[in-house]
């Protein structure tokens with residue numbers, strides 16, 4: 001058993017009592033979908049909300065020279081500067097004004113929890129209006145993956161997902177999404193996760209975020225503009241952005257078909273993951289309520305078009321739920337439907353269900369899981385079971401509910 005422990009008590013963790021906001025809306029009824037986030041006070045404008053031209057205009061509108069925008073970008077995206085005092089190329093008076101107007105604090109750390117011998121770290125953040133979101137940093141032998149949130153809560157109401165059961169509180173802004181990556185990059189730079197037994201260079205060499213997955217709270221495609229803005233900031237070369245490879249980014253969706261097509265046309269080669277969870281409409285209508293609008297075949301067709309346009313192999317997520325969706329015939333039907341579109345375009349990712357509070361569902365038996373995987377592989381589909389990092393700290397898939405903070 002891993003023990004839950006607070007890490008970095010001095011900087012990123014507070015054990016003070018946390019005021020948890022009351023949810024802004026009632027829990028959704030079964031099957032109810034919510035696309036329109038409640039309108040709340042906008043988060044303060046931040047450098048990361050703006051593209052380079054907009055940053056220059058914003059700096060000039062504040063009465064400063066345009067080149068200050070690039071200096072600020074260098075501090076924020078390239079040097080990951082945490083304190084304004086380090087921005088020594090900006091005269092003090094200018095610095096205070098620019099920092100106050102363009103680098104407001106967006107995420108306040110509430111708790112930081114570690115599991116898996118420190119290789120998994122969950123952060124709970126408070127946004128300016130009290131909404132809580134979470135991100136999870138996972139260290140693997142050859143990569144460091146950050147799982148980020150794109151909405152506070154989620155409107156997609158999947159009954160097996162803890163976030164879905166909380167309902168949608170609000171959309172996050174581009175900068176709020178990006179700031180999770182910047183915070184993780186700073187955390188890694190402090191060396192907290194550099195342990196000897198794992199790769200990533202010599203001991204003491206700080207790690208970097210190599211992969212970002214939109215698999216935390218929220219349906220990123222239901223917050224399309226902010227999510228795309230964040231992807232651009234994350235991938236734009238420094239100092240305009242963080243300079244990460246688009247190939248290291250995965251966006252997971254319930255299958256909002258028009259948004260999948262729009263994403264394909266953006267020309268950013270990120271990986272798309274489709275949360276399928278059932279190959280037949282009858283069951284998927286129940287497990288992923290959006291299926292009543294875009295059924296299984298339309299969702300798979302959109303995923304295939306995404307592959308055709310981007311050349312990026314799509315990933316199919318399938319949470320294995322005991323006695324619900326884990327039958328051999330469903331594995332065969334899934335394999336047949338995927339192969340009907342073509343070969344070599346898709347990868348299947350079964351995920352053992354993480355039980356959520358109040359749900360009577362649980363993960364499939366190991367033997368049933370093995371048989372499900374065997375059948376898919378027999379049909380020629382590359383299939384890997386996803387590990388369930390962080391389940392002890394409610395950081396695993398579907399467990400990121402603000403209520404757990």
Ligand code: SAH
Pocket residue numbers: 154156158160161162214215216217218219220252253254273274275317318319351352353354355356397398399
């Ligand atoms: N809204 C997006 C991303 C959020 S969750 C989406 O639905 O794809 C990321 C993945 O975790 C999704 O595939 C989701 O279906 C899965 N998931 C949610 N709850 C889960 C649970 N309790 N156990 C295992 N996987 C879960």
